[in-house]
Amino acid sequence: MSSHVAGVVDLIQTGLSSLSFADISPDPIPINATLPYITVSEAMAKDVQSLTGPSGATYSVMRISCWSGDYEEANDLRSLIKDLLGNYTGEAGDYTVMGTNHYQDRELYDGLTQKYQLITSYSIWWTE
Numbered sequence: 480m481s482s483h484v485a486g487v488v489d490l491i492q493t494g495l496s497s498l499s500f501a502d503i504s505p506d507p508i509p510i511n512a513t514l515p516y517i518t519v520s521e522a523m524a525k526d527v528q529s530l531t532g533p534s535g536a537t538y539s540v541m542r543i544s545c546w547s548g549d550y551e552e553a554n555d556l557r558s559l560i561k562d563l564l565g566n567y568t569g570e571a572g573d574y575t576v577m578g579t580n581h582y583q584d585r586e587l588y589d590g591l592t593q594k595y596q597l598i599t600s601y602s603i604w605w606t607e
Contacts, residue, residue, distance in 0.1 A: 483605065486572030487519045487541050494563040501545075501556060508546055514594070515547040515556055522600065537605045540582055545597045553597040557584070564601050577604040 484505050491503055503517040524539035543560055547553035567579045582600040589596070 482573060483521050483524060483537070483539050483541065483603070484519050486574045486576075486605070487543070487603075488572075490567070490571040490576075491517060491519070491543070491560060491563065495559060498556075498559070506542075506544070508544070512546070515545065515552055517556065517560070518544045518546065520544075527604070535606055536577060539603055539605065540600055541603055542598055542600045545599075547595055548593055550595050550597075553595045557597045557599050561599055564599075571605075574605045574607060577606060579603050 488503055488505065495501070501515045501517055502513065503519065506518045506520040508516055508518050520542045522540040522542050524537055527534045527536040527538050543557075543564075545553045545556040545560065547556070561581065564579050565581060568576055570576070580602040582602050584600070585598040587596040587598070588594070
């Protein structure tokens, strides 16, 4: 597991600790997952450069998926995560989050498994 993924998993678990109904892990969603479920992946990452060289910061785009058989439940869970990550600064696992910015939302539905996947993506700037 990427350390940034571990940091976001830790941040969500800590921030939403009062919600005992949703499990969380890195992508992919386990076959036997009990819904609702949250998965986290890192879509891209790069070191932040300045005119004087490496800045010591990293920029990444994190993708958080909220899975459920019920659209409203997945949407409510995604809203809670967006409230948590919006403008967040502070600790996340072994990293310090310097800032976050909402990147995009997407919605998917798998008719075969009857699961909604509501996705929110955030740009995050990190330092160790």
